[in-house]
Amino acid sequence: MLKVYAVENLRSGMRVGRDIMDENDQILIGTGTNLTKEMIYGLLDRPIFAVYIEEEETHGEIPGKEHLLDDSYTNCYNEVYDKLSVLFTGLAERGEFNAADLQSIMDEKNFTELSDGAKAVSQIHNMEQSGSYLIHHCLHVGILAGLMAKWLGMSVLDQYNLVIAGLFLDIGKLRVPREILEKQGSLTDSEFEMVKKHAQFGYDMLSQTTMNANQDIMQGVLQHHERCDGSGYPNGLKGDKISKFGKILAILDIYDAMASDRVFAKRKSPFDVFSTLYDDILDGKLDTEYGVLFIKHLCHALNGNWVGLSNGDKGRIVYLDESRVRSLPVVQTAGGEFIDLGQRRDIKVTCILTANEVMG
Template sequence: MRYVPTLCLREGMVLAKNLYGNDGSLLLQQGQPLKPSYISHIAHNGFQGVYISDKLSDEIEIKTVINDQLRNSAVTAVKDMYNQTLTTGFNQIMADNAKVIVQDIVEEIILNQNIMVNMIDLKSYDNYTYFHSVNVGVLSIVMGVTLGLNETDLFKLGLGALLHDIGKVFVSKGIIDKTDSLTPEEYEEVKKHPDLGYEYLTRANLDLPLLGLIGILQHHERMDGSGYPAGLSGDGINRFSRIISIADVFDAMTSDRPYRPAMMPSEVMEYLMGGAGTLFDPELIQLFTRKVAAFPLGTCVLLNNGLTAIVVENYEDCVLRPKVKVVCSNENKPMYLDLKNNRNLANLTITGVVKI
């Protein structure tokens, strides 16, 4: 299978992965040939792309760190938490639900800990906040497992990550959903959300772990002191918060937003790597790049010799040099280029991502 942006979908392409709606219901089933009406439906629901199966990518099997059922259940639960926080308040039942979700995610990621995060996420911009919360939780727990954290600490980390943006429910929806640049005054309002979330959940007295709450409070702090709300730096920032901040930035930048289109994982990975030591913890960035693919399986890339290829294998210790299969090769059999292990290809590099 391979990921195809919605604008590049064509009639007859075969859906390779089930597509679920905002309420968790099945929109389109795996194996379904796409019709023009289906493509319009995908676009109308705000999906930036889907996975399709074709001869170019039939050998590519993408394994996920958590299954679709768990992910959809988590998104639905987070949506309920956010909506009820403003009406009935965040109560003990919601806190217990969050704990169960996080524990289930922790257990599944531990079982799948040898799998790289290799997928471009299938999320709609209408439900961005809820998908984002779950994704940040998953990515944070993946990093925690790789660090060797015990299950208790993974649970605390995951809970803070899942609820990291809960304070945004107390910021004007007009500001959160604004499609153009924020004014300085509006940005100051947005910057209050870590404090608002931390203070609200602390006052609620729901037996939430302190380290998880600190993760919520500090997830916008930066290593050089340029973050908010307290301008903390270096070791003054809790390690859980440093983990959540990386997961938060990665998922946010790879998502379609009202004010900008999604960036490709490779572009965001370059940003994170460039910020190692200044904005982000360099050791955690190194760990993140081992577990999250810069060029997810099925990504079509352009090589510096002019060839187009599709990524068929990634390497944790060499994320920018995957194994690729050349598209439209003149050879009788597919031509594979192993950018990591073939020394004869040392001068061959990936220059960008193409949409085909």
């Protein structure tokens, strides 16, 4: 039987079920070919999103489930999470900061693994995550910062600095009472004013460390809630007064906060998040260049991810038109049905599913 795989989920040895065509409708890889790593790398460089693979029919098996979790990625993520947790605790409770501990977190192997293209996006959503939401969120933003820096073609040093700014952007929330951060329902005006202080708190905490010498990192942490129209905080900055890192981290912070489960809110569909981001771009709140680039690249990275659908089904994204910011995907359900959500407006993506939710 034929199954559709996102290019990111292809593996060596898979047998091509239909000719893979290039942009000019010329055959790149013919039906019946067993894929090699070199072939897959070549496909990743082209605007090809899904491939038909010939497989033996297995009853009751969910297509694509075998690649939901990557053990090496999960192990690396958990190791970095533990190290970041220790670093946060030392800085927040004792004012201690060891640059060697940060260097261990920023080891090239760690962020080569964690910011590995489409894998990164699928894995941070597929994992069941226990422990501190705050630290998971900062680690997610750091990973997304690594992706964004590559998409922008930043220098290695700027990539490194943007990741660090992402890792620490919300450390100031450790000085906000937990009962406020985890409150169910609306915050009072005074409670919201306290939450808004976290950007300044974070800046003040980091100013006592060696990071104070790096203004890219410091301004990114301080300004990630500033908005281009002046409606943000803590200083109500506008446009060019906001640093490059501040503008980028604002987008990554919003995306992960809305796409992840929080104590007071369930995660949203990434396509609902994209719609919110794009509305904020059109309203002049978020930077247009960085916002549109992020949405387009993340759309590509979502190919192959499993999502919950509003009709109760589970589906895997097999195609998404990246040329349109508000495009909706084609999904393949667990039963093998293909649904174009751009045409079927009665069905919506509700969220990205974890591996346990797909298998449950």
